[in-house]
Amino acid sequence: MSTTTDHPTPDTGGLAPDPAVAPTRKAGTRKVPTILAVVTLLLGLRLLTTSRSGDTTFRLAVDSDFAKLPDAVLPSSATAWIMLVVCLALTAEAVRRMLARSHQPLWLPIVFALAWMLGFLSWEAAGSRISIVSLLAGAIALAIPLVFGALGGVLGERAGVVNIAIDGQLLFGAFAASITASLTGSPWAGLVAATVAGALIALVLGLFAITYFVDQVIVGVVLNVLVVGLTNFLFRQVLTPNAESLNSPERMRALPIPLLGDIPLIGPIFFRQPALVYVLYVIVALVAWSLYRTRWGLRVRAVGEHPKAADTVGIKVNRTRYRTILLAGAIAGLGGAYYSLVSVSGFNREMTGGAGYIALAAVIFGKWDPIRATLAALLFGFAQNLAGVLSSIGAQIPPQLLLSLPYVITIFAVAGLVGRSRPPAADGVPYRQQ
Template identity: 65%
Template sequence: MPGLWKTPGVMAAFTVLVALLVLVRPRAGDSTFRWSRDGDWFAIPDITLPANGVVWTAVVLCLVATAYAAWNAYSGRKTHLAVVAAFAVVAVSGFLAWAVAGKTLPVVGLLAGALALAVPLVFGALGGVLGERAGVVNIAIDGQLLFGAFGAAVTASITGSPWAGLIAAMVCGVLVALLLGLFAITYWVEQVIVGVVLNVLVIGFTSFMFSQVLSENAGALNSPPHFPRLEIPLLSGIPVIGPIFFRQTVLVYLMYAAVVLVAWALYRSKWGLRVRAVGEHPKAADTVGINVIATRYRTVLLAGAIAGIGGATYTLVSVPSFGREMTGGAGYIALAAVIFGKWDPIKATLAALLFGFASNVESVLSVIGSPVPSQFMLMLPYVVTIFAVAGLVGHSRAPAADGVPYKKS
């Protein structure tokens, strides 16, 4: 089957890229990986390894994994996701060893920052999963994130409360979702077009408000208070795990809860069964008494509220104020996470974390003075997105009625 060869093809491409690192530009010296931070229960010793040796070891292991994937494709079998994940870890380890030769890489800081950067992507992906499970393609995730960031900044600045800003972000996400539902569900407009138009509309509106209103009144309207970091007692002191997962802001903890609740509700509750039925076979759902239109509306609005929380992350955690087009197309990466995760909340979350890691690598390597060109690092998240969706997602089937308006006969 031709589709089975996508995975070994992408793995081979990454293997070649890792090998080129030492063939074209070998790095002398050792790479040090730091695993401890202040406040840990005990310190884990730094690990120092020869950079070129690690890269060549990674190349050999990647070749083995690629050959195994190719053999599976030749035999008509899919390569298990665990093999692909192990390949990715080895390839990334080889690249990082090469990039930090002669320097020290704070691994915990890299992973904690990746988690923080992935928060809006995770909330956006959860919103995308819910919408598409109900049969509505949500291209407007980026608009929901951006409008949520705008609403959070303005409201938190006026009220002096980040909690008020968070609620406003959810309302802004719901407003964008309401427009999406109005055109896509009620008036049967092509959903992809509606989503793109809504993204452009939000960009235009927020850019106008930023230049004409916020810039002139930055102190009163664009200086939001931020959520502080909250350390969970005992758990925050566990080496490696504690600083990454339990020394975060409240929005990260809300993300943990949201992932669990959405996954449970979608697969273990009567509500989730109705949502999935509406997305797979709306006519059959209507026949057994499910209100298809109402279910789609409620789900899309809930998805908008969740995506709005992701937007609040930008202005209530990450940056000091709202900026023009500050999401940088994160909504489209969140949409890619939905596809990469095969419309499953857990898998979509893992995909979003992968893209968050790719985004944070650039920042960390810049701080430690790695020689990797900044232009390459800036495009890394998008390159990872393209390769992941095009080559590693494998066979994936969207909900049968995804993007199909329901016209009751």
């Protein structure tokens, strides 16, 4: 009987299959029902300890839509309790599968998350209106740098290099993009500078980690601290006195795609974005396709899993690692440009806010797969935007809890929902050619 993997790959030439994407039949069977039960309990406690009345309006259109979807008006209390019952049923199904030692399907936590979120929002927004377009479009906006960083992390670790320096690459990319775009008057020149800046940080990482065999985690952390200190110094000494000429780049505006941008609900969310977001769509597709469908991708995965075997068949291990982390750094640098050319117009100190570490969490949550890491980054972006939405509608939740919500979800996702996860076998291990 033949077996299949998530990503069919070309002939491996005798190399072992990619275990990082191979499904594990019983992985995480206990973690999924446990997390679902805890989250369901939290929703139940919220419903039991507070009271709500009235209806919740979910707005599904924006004023610029050519065909507007009607608002969805739901009774707050009834919807919340019905969704709680749905969550209980899904949790019971997860427990049944755990007891039967059966695989937990991906659809189960996805449906659970949708039901839980509908019940939670219906309860918290009783008597108010929530714009679904703003909720999801804002989530994508916050997730864009995370996706760029996560892709850089996936590529680096697939090649066997732990890229802790993602945050430094994002920050230095934002810095270089702002200065270059200000001097040239072109945001596109700023994007090019951001890729160079990210690749430069990756080059330093490779020099110490690949050539001189220094611990990769330590090098990454030191680079992050170095970039923070360097950009803070230059911001204070150079950018602030010359803000008009060096830190006033032209901001990239939304560029709606004809026809696609007019699709109700989907169009305003995905196809009324700045050009950099469309570039990201292409990069995600190219990385996912190249990593599993090309000879280059096979070589990258080979040096991350079995560098000795790869060397035996003629693959230059360290050269491949250098090239891959340079590409990874360039991609992460583009994510930094989003901060200074799209989110705001200009660079500010430590403006990434540690996003590189959240991107690393997305890499782990996504099991070192570009598509899964992208979805994980979108989840974290949604968590950040949800905190802002709940605050704007006056949800009776302590503000400290709202601020910590993205990080709590990150911890739950990485520690609980990811199941058993194994990085590439040679990840973080320097290769000494015999």
